[in-house]
Amino acid sequence: MRITLLLFTLFAFSLPAHAGMFSSVDDRANQISAHLQGNNGYHAHLARELADVAVEEKVQHDLPAALEFIRMAEDHAVQAGGGQ
Numbered sequence: 001m002r003i004t005l006l007l008f009t010l011f012a013f014s015l016p017a018h019a020g021m022f023s024s025v026d027d028r029a030n031q032i033s034a035h036l037q038g039n040n041g042y043h044a045h046l047a048r049e050l051a052d053v054a055v056e057e058k059v060q061h062d063l064p065a066a067l068e069f070i071r072m073a074e075d076h077a078v079q080a081g082g083g084q
Contacts, residue, residue, distance in 0.1 A: 043080035
């Protein structure tokens with residue numbers, strides 16, 4: 001009983017720590033596009049392109065690659081000034 005309660009408690013506290021994990025690649029790509037709307041800098045263009053590649057990788061069922069591309073897109077979005 002104690003182990004079950006402990007596991008449930010740990011799971012409940014770990015959900016907010018991994019909240020970004022539950023947003024889809026498509027949602028994150030849409031957020032990048034929305035944040036960078038009107039920004040025509042190098043990093044903004046690169047972030048949008050990387051987000052498009054991430055969505056395409058997700059469509060091709062390569063989730064690890066999609067997550068890496070969306071992470072790179074978010075990094076470049078921050079450098080472009082449209083960060084989170």
